[in-house]
Amino acid sequence: MLVTGLEILKKARAEGYGVGAFNTNNMEFTQAILEAAEEMKSPVILALSEGAMKYGGRALTRMVVALAQEARVPVAVHLDHGSSYESVLKALREGFTSVMIDKSHEDFETNVRETKRVVEAAHAVGVTVEAELGRLAGIEEHVAVDEKDALLTNPEEARIFMERTGADYLAVAIGTSHGAYKGKGRPFIDHPRLERIAALVPAPLVLHGASAVPQALVERFRAAGGEIGEASGIHPEDIKKAIALGIAKINTDTDLRLAFTALVRETLGKNPKEFDPRKYLGPAREAVKEVVKSRMELFGSVGKA
Numbered sequence: 001m002l003v004t005g006l007e008i009l010k011k012a013r014a015e016g017y018g019v020g021a022f023n024t025n026n027m028e029f030t031q032a033i034l035e036a037a038e039e040m041k042s043p044v045i046l047a048l049s050e051g052a053m054k055y056g057g058r059a060l061t062r063m064v065v066a067l068a069q070e071a072r073v074p075v076a077v078h079l080d081h082g083s084s085y086e087s088v089l090k091a092l093r094e095g096f097t098s099v100m101i102d103k104s105h106e107d108f109e110t111n112v113r114e115t116k117r118v119v120e121a122a123h124a125v126g127v128t129v130e131a132e133l134g135r136l137a138g139i140e141e142h143v144a145v146d147e148k149d150a151l152l153t154n155p156e157e158a159r160i161f162m163e164r165t166g167a168d169y170l171a172v173a174i175g176t177s178h179g180a181y182k183g184k185g186r187p188f189i190d191h192p193r194l195e196r197i198a199a200l201v202p203a204p205l206v207l208h209g210a211s212a213v214p215q216a217l218v219e220r221f222r223a224a225g226g227e228i229g230e231a232s233g234i235h236p237e238d239i240k241k242a243i244a245l246g247i248a249k250i251n252t253d254t255d256l257r258l259a260f261t262a263l264v265r266e267t268l269g270k271n272p273k274e275f276d277p278r279k280y281l282g283p284a285r286e287a288v289k290e291v292v293k294s295r296m297e298l299f300g301s302v303g304k305a
């Protein structure tokens, strides 16, 4: 059933488990994520970025909202990294039940003002809001932030920010970054900082840039002809520790993209004569589903629907 992000995340933080927010751009990813959620009896968040909205348009948003309504587990449909008030309004109009307004690259007062404005509009139509304070060290959807300028979330500022904006959940910067290159070796996660934030912010906390980028998947991608450098992601133990400290929503996009693309390359490589899209998109869909199921097991959301 279609529910708000807060309905899913409030329970998750209260009961100490995490819920995956998985990005989708098409039918296959959407099916894979929802099938995994139903099989695992897990709540789930379907996340669409502005790029996904542009790429898929109404075909994507109508499909996602309709399938979420029919799903046998709680599903929120979420705008990932909304960059403007207008973008949020479009998502609200499409029936989304959760929206992120990401003004983390702006100064504090601008972030507060813009977030507050979105909260008023979203709450007026029963939709809950994710905001972000602090900057991920990496390439955000619309801001390239150089590692050294990365500003991790200040706990006291976070408390004030949430009180002034009324946002429902908060994306924090504690060392993660988007994409496949999250830092050398095992990326640094500032768990003590997260603990201080969680003590001051009772709202569910969100971890962006949470993909594991597992070496086995990177190898499979390379073996199928993919090219990728020294890739590394967030260690499973660091995810579990973050959940125990208050992270309730965990954003996963890169792992799904790697799995899907590795399988498409692999299937096409093995069958040069094949030109039925179902024959190479189907196995790729299954690979995404397996990644989603394993993430749900790691997050502890299995059986929580």
Ligand SMILES: O=C(COP(=O)(O)O)NO
Pocket (backbone or CB within 6 Å): 023, 080, 081, 177, 178, 179, 180, 207, 208, 209, 210, 211, 212, 251, 252, 253, 254, 255
């Ligand atoms: O934060 C993410 C995804 O992060 P990854 O690149 O680590 O999957 N989306 O908003």
Ligand code: NA
Pocket (backbone or CB within 6 Å): 021, 047, 079, 080, 081, 100, 130, 251
């Ligand atoms: Na988000």
Ligand SMILES: [Zn+2]
Pocket (backbone or CB within 6 Å): 081, 178, 208, 209, 251
């Ligand atoms: Zn993100």
